[in-house]
Amino acid sequence: MNAASLPTRRLGHSSLQVTALGLGCMGMSEFYDPAQMDEAESIRTLHRYLDRGGNLLDTADMYGSGRNEELVGRALAGRRDGVILATKFGHVRGPHGEFVGVRGDAAYVRQCCDDSLRRLRVDVIDLYYQHRVDPNVPIEETVGAMAELVRAGKVRYLGLSEAAPATIRRAVAVHPIAALQTEYSLWSREPEDGLLALVRELGLAFVAYSPLGRGFLTGQFRRFEDLPADDYRRHSPRFQGENFARNLGLVRRLEAIAQRRGATPSQLALAWVLAQGDDIIPIPGTKRARYLDENLAALELRLTAAELAEIEAAFPSGSAAGERYAERALRAVNL
Numbered sequence: 471m472n473a474a475s476l477p478t479r480r481l482g483h484s485s486l487q488v489t490a491l492g493l494g495c496m497g498m499s500e501f502y503d504p505a506q507m508d509e510a511e512s513i514r515t516l517h518r519y520l521d522r523g524g525n526l527l528d529t530a531d532m533y534g535s536g537r538n539e540e541l542v543g544r545a546l547a548g549r550r551d552g553v554i555l556a557t558k559f560g561h562v563r564g565p566h567g568e569f570v571g572v573r574g575d576a577a578y579v580r581q582c583c584d585d586s587l588r589r590l591r592v593d594v595i596d597l598y599y600q601h602r603v604d605p606n607v608p609i610e611e612t613v614g615a616m617a618e619l620v621r622a623g624k625v626r627y628l629g630l631s632e633a634a635p636a637t638i639r640r641a642v643a644v645h646p647i648a649a650l651q652t653e654y655s656l657w658s659r660e661p662e663d664g665l666l667a668l669v670r671e672l673g674l675a676f677v678a679y680s681p682l683g684r685g686f687l688t689g690q691f692r693r694f695e696d697l698p699a700d701d702y703r704r705h706s707p708r709f710q711g712e713n714f715a716r717n718l719g720l721v722r723r724l725e726a727i728a729q730r731r732g733a734t735p736s737q738l739a740l741a742w743v744l745a746q747g748d749d750i751i752p753i754p755g756t757k758r759a760r761y762l763d764e765n766l767a768a769l770e771l772r773l774t775a776a777e778l779a780e781i782e783a784a785f786p787s788g789s790a791a792g793e794r795y796a797e798r799a800l801r802a803v804n805l
Contacts, residue, residue: 476523477769479751481554482648482675484627486596488554490744491769492526493519493762494679494755495542499534501702509541511758516545518759520553522766528651528677528753530558530601531586535567539589550592556677557586558631558651560601572802574604576615583619599629599651603805609633609640617645629677632803635668642672652803654678654750656687656724656739656781657708657717657790660804670749678743681752683708683790687739689721707792716791723784733771736761740768742781 478487498512516527527546529538539557546553559582564570586595598619600612619625627648630641641647650669654661658680661669669676682688684703691697694704694714703709708717721735728738736754743752754765773781793800 476766478525479748480675481597481627481751482749483646483673484648484675486554486627486648488526488751489524490751491524491740491766492528492556492677492751492753493524494753495527495529495538496533497755498541498757499538501533508757512541513545515757515759515762516542517549519762519766520549522762524766525552526554526556526751526753528556528679529590530561530599531582531589532558532561532563532601535563536585536589539586543589543591547591554596555590555592556597556599556629557590557595558599558601558629559583559586560599560604560631572602572604574600574607574609574612576611576618579612579615580619583624587624594624594626596626597629597648598625598627599631599649600633601631602802603630603633603637605805609637610644613641613644613647620645631679632805634804635665637805638668638672638674647672647674649675649677649751651677651679651753653680653794654743654746654752655681655683656742656785657683657720658794659787662787666747670747674749676747676750678750678752681743682736682739682754686717687721687724687735689725689735692718705796706794707796708790708794710792713792720785720789724781727777727780727784731771731777733768734764736764737768737771738773738781740765741771741773742778744768745773745778 477490479490481488529542560572562571562573616628629649629651630647631651652661697704707713724735724738728735740752756762
């Protein structure tokens, strides 16, 4: 598949056409195997994505406490044209990277936007998300401040992440929302319980993060010990104890189906997400060019109705063992 042939999808009611598979940049700076961070390889991966015809880059101010935005900014030097750049605000981190809460007050929104523009070395952010909803600030105040950024020319379109249906309705009453970003994959199918229907009713795009189940659906982890010692996923319930073993059984079923198609389990998992609707845009993350190429090849994998039914039978909704986040992080979603 050459650059010109990469399929695109409309980003909600916006004027933006984005590559059907975006690139999540978080793991380039934190959380997943941090001892193996390689800035040069990350920039090569970013450039390869752009060279292949990809245009949607997803970052956030909290990834690496700003380092990820700086990395993306360096990679985009001289290559800004045609790139749809998405970033987020909302998580507050302390001087040592500790998570200290969520903020959505107007002053914080303005401060975060200016800081992100500086780190990214750009004049405008194409898609600006509230990363998590602040339960102590009315969504009307937060989105109202975000709307001011649009009017100021600092932001083109607005998004929400992990917001509840009632919050989304209140937000769109203040200003148009182009996209909702929420976790969605074969093992995280909660959006099917009404959220996807609401997004479609309101005409938003659905940006699916962690479409490979934080890497578990790739099949590369066979034992808990395969996770690096300092990897964030060691604290994820689905990677622990009996949950790991049960979830590995699901992945093995996926592998068997993928093998018959001459595909990898990653490609099958991404093709499944892509097949759930033309308004769904997965943003798998990787920091290595070889995995990027593998992911992009999923765009060529068309699943038949029979294959989708087989995947459903092998990996039905709700079959993943364990919560998708640890308790503290889980309290910050669907607000």
